Amino acid sequence: MSYNPSEIEKKWQQKWSEEGAFEPLEDKSLEKKYILSMFPFPSGRLHMGHVRNYSIGDAMARYYRKQNYNVLHPIGFDAFGMPAENAAIKHGRHPKEWTYSNIDYMRKELSALGLSFSETREFATCDELYTKWEQEFIIKMYEEKLLYRESTTVNWCEDCHTVLANEQVEEGCCWRCDNPVELKEMPGYYLDIRKYADELLEDLKLLEGKWPSQVLAMQSNWIGKSQGLEFGFKFTEASLTKLGSKYDGFSVFTTRPDTVYGVTYTALAPEHPIVKELIKNGLLDGEVAQKITAIGNMTEVERAKAGKEGYDLGISVIHPLTGEEIPVWTANFVLASYGGGAVMSVPTHDERDFEFATKYNLPLKYVIEGGEEGTAYTGEGKLINSGELDGTPNVEAKSAVIKLFEEKGLGTGTTNYKLRNWGVSRQRYWGAPIPFVHCDDCGLVPEKVENLPIALPEDVEITGEGNPLEKHP
Numbered sequence: 001m002s003y004n005p006s007e008i009e010k011k012w013q014q015k016w017s018e019e020g021a022f023e024p025l026e027d028k029s030l031e032k033k034y035i036l037s038m039f040p041f042p043s044g045r046l047h048m049g050h051v052r053n054y055s056i057g058d059a060m061a062r063y064y065r066k067q068n069y070n071v072l073h074p075i076g077f078d079a080f081g082m083p084a085e086n087a088a089i090k091h092g093r094h095p096k097e098w099t100y101s102n103i104d105y106m107r108k109e110l111s112a113l114g115l116s117f118s119e120t121r122e123f124a125t126c127d128e129l130y131t132k133w134e135q136e137f138i139i140k141m142y143e144e145k146l147l148y149r150e151s152t153t154v155n156w157c158e159d160c161h162t163v164l165a166n167e168q169v170e171e172g173c174c175w176r177c178d179n180p181v182e183l184k185e186m187p188g189y190y191l192d193i194r195k196y197a198d199e200l201l202e203d204l205k206l207l208e209g210k211w212p213s214q215v216l217a218m219q220s221n222w223i224g225k226s227q228g229l230e231f232g233f234k235f236t237e238a239s240l241t242k243l244g245s246k247y248d249g250f251s252v253f254t255t256r257p258d259t260v261y262g263v264t265y266t267a268l269a270p271e272h273p274i275v276k277e278l279i280k281n282g283l284l285d286g287e288v289a290q291k292i293t294a295i296g297n298m299t300e301v302e303r304a305k306a307g308k309e310g311y312d313l314g315i316s317v318i319h320p321l322t323g324e325e326i327p328v329w330t331a332n333f334v335l336a337s338y339g340g341g342a343v344m345s346v347p348t349h350d351e352r353d354f355e356f357a358t359k360y361n362l363p364l365k366y367v368i369e370g371g372e373e374g375t376a377y378t379g380e381g382k383l384i385n386s387g388e389l390d391g392t393p394n395v396e397a398k399s400a401v402i403k404l405f406e407e408k409g410l411g412t413g414t415t416n417y418k419l420r421n422w423g424v425s426r427q428r429y430w431g432a433p434i435p436f437v438h439c440d441d442c443g444l445v446p447e448k449v450e451n452l453p454i455a456l457p458e459d460v461e462i463t464g465e466g467n468p469l470e471k472h473p
Contacts, residue, residue, distance in 0.1 A: 013114060022061075022073065022116040030070035035061045039078040042102040042124070043087070046109045058115045065116075075110060075117040077103050079126040082162055082176065085430040089462055095430040096458060099126060126430075132453035135435040139446045141191065142436075147424075149189050149436075149444055153271045153336045154423065155299060156184035161467070163188060163426045172302045182297045183271065188425035189434055197223050197417045224418025229257035229402050231411025233266060233317035233344075236325060242283060242315060247274050249317060253339035253416050257401035258394040261386040262346040262367035264357065266317060267310060267331040269341035270296035275330050278313060295332045303332045308356045320410045321387065331356060339416060351376045368394050428467045429460065 016022060037057035040050055054075075061073035079099050088098035103124055110117060123130055141147040155164040157174040163186065168175045201223055204216050234249040252266065268275050270292045279289045288311050295309065310331035317326050333352055334343050347357035348366045354376035357364065364374075367385050371377025383392045389400060405411035425434070435447040435454045447454055460468040 009112070009114060013111060016116075017111075017119065020120075023118050023120055024072040025070050027070060030068065033061075033064040033069040033071045035064070035071060035073045037075070039076045039125070040106065041081070041083065042077045042079050042099055042106055043083070044102040044105060046106060046113075051113065054110070054113070054115050058117075061116050072121065073117055074121040075115075076122060077106070077124040077126075079103065079124040080427065080431045082160060082427065082430070085428060085462065086160070086176075088430075094458065094462060096126070096456075099124070099430075125432075128453045128455050131432050131455065134432050135447070135452045135454060136449055138434060139449065142444075142446055146192050146195065147189060148192060149187060151185055151187040152190075153183050153185050154188065155181045156186070157181055161428055163423055165423065165426075166300065166420070169299050169301065172299050181299055183299065185271070188423050190421040190423050192421050194417050194419055194421055197225060197419050200419075201225060222419065225415065226255045226417075227413070227415050228253055228255035228398075229260070229405060229411050230414045231320060231405050233320065233326065236316045236318060239315035239317070239328075243274070243277060244281075246277060250274060250342045251340050252342045252344045253414065254344055255416075256346065256349065256398070257405075258383065258397040259346040259349045259367055260344065260401055261321065261383070261389075262348055262365045263319060263326060263344045264347060264363040264365050265327050265329055265345045267329045267334045267343050267345055267356075268313070269334040269336040270330050270332065271336040272330070272334075272341045274315075274328075275313065278315075284311075284313070292330055295330075298332070300335060300337075303335075306332060308333060308352075308359055310356060310360065312360075320405075320408075327362075329360075337420060338418060347376065349377055351378065429456065429462065429469060 035057055037054055040046070057073065061071050065071050077099075084099050085095045088095040091098065107122075125134075138147060155166065155169050156162075157164055157177065157179060159177045159179040160174060164174060164181060169181050172181060173179060174181055201220060204219055207216060230251055230253045232249050232251045235243065235247065240248065250268065250272075254260070275292060275296075278284050279292065282289075284292070291309075292311060295303070298306070308331065310329045313328045313330055315328045317328055318324070319326055333356070334341060345353040345356070346365075346367070347353040347362065348364050349368055354364075356362070365385060366373075366377070367383055368377060368379075368381040369384050370379055370381035380394055383389050383394055383397050386392075386397070389397055389404075392400060399413075402411075402413040406413065433454045433456060435452060437445040437447065439445050457469070457472055460472050462468055
């Protein structure tokens with residue numbers, strides 16, 4: 001007897017479906033086992049990667065059923081997102097119609113493979129029932145101050161008309177369309193994942209000896225916890241006048257408070273509001289302003305690869321301890337996303353600051369003994385040229401300087417993280433609506449939970465140009 005797969009497999013698949021062979025049982029005495037494979041994106045067709053992934057999960061589900069476990073093995077579809085919207089635009093179809101037609105096709109493919117997914121627990125992330133719970137979570141996170149809205153500098157893809165995470169920028173280009181990415185200031189919603197930074201670091205210890213050490217180090221560096229001093233520089237009278245007294249100074253964060261007496265210049269990120277103010281009011285040379293703007297449009301990866309570049313802004317601040325006048329520059333190594341977009345620079349004890357100071361002939365002032373003249377000494381030693389702290393070992397001086405600033409009301413010891421809060425305002429149209437009203441009088445107002453879900457309007461024109469919701473009546 002020959003094996004005819006189209007007949008035999010279809011027969012048994014139909015029987016399994018009619019009998020509910022793969023549905024979880026109502027018997028509460030059985031031990032439960034929940035087996036979840038990663039949801040596919042409904043691009044329209046399965047490929048061998050899907051087969052490999054779901055075969056593994058299916059084997060586990062069948063094994064545990066044989067071991068008399070009550071198994072829930074569901075499947076769903078990760079259905080919202082830019083790829084679906086772009087594909088729908090390309091084929092001249094509405095994203096919803098495109099997505100659900102693909103889901104119907106892929107469901108048949110999954111069934112034809114004989115995978116033992118529950119048929120009654122399937123859903124897509126674009127289903128309104130799913131959106132309802134998603135939006136309630138968003139409101140609860142907002143109420144718990146885990147979600148907020150603010151205007152920040154983001155990676156912007158003009159071709160996709162959307163914001164990108166740093167991880168989605170590859171060699172200065174959009175990971176999706178490969179077009180250049182620019183930095184742009186825009187309002188958006190963010191999840192405050194920094195609140196969990198310490199917990200994330202602490203839990204890395206649970207993986208020691210189980211995960212590769214280089215992966216753990218990479219994760220630790222990604223979180224990037226650093227402790228130090230935050231304090232402010234005040235503008236000189238001449239600089240205050242130049243800026244129309246709109247700014248009285250700026251704050252910096254440093255992990256090297258022991259070197260604070262060695263500051264010989266400060267630097268702002270090209271995107272810093274003070275730099276933008278100078279450019280907007282024509283207070284910088286036109287050519288210089290263009291170059292600063294160009295740096296501001298570079299991604300962080302591009303800046304990291306570029307040589308040190310900066311420009312004197314023609315303004316100065318007062319050193320909070322010595323009273324010395326310190327010049328303010330803008331530099332491509334200063335990032336708006338870290339430490340407020342401003343740094344104090346001590347070229348004698350920091351390689352980066354030294355490279356920049358040497359290039360632009362800025363003054364050097366040693367405040368830790370040791371090392372050779374004309375180089376950046378980053379080792380340990382006793383403080384020199386540091387007022388009342390002269391002779392103090394620099395390691396001990398870190399806490400002493402923080403204490404001094406706090407006693408004088410000039411600054412405070414604080415903790416910073418490289419970890420960034422996660423932006424969730426990255427779709428044009430085909431994504432879960434964030435359930436808030438923007439009220440001119442009341443500000444941000446969450447929708448009432450009983451009114452959820454807030455569904456996307458379907459009578460929109462999808463052209464690929466900007467957000468179609470902006471043109472919706």
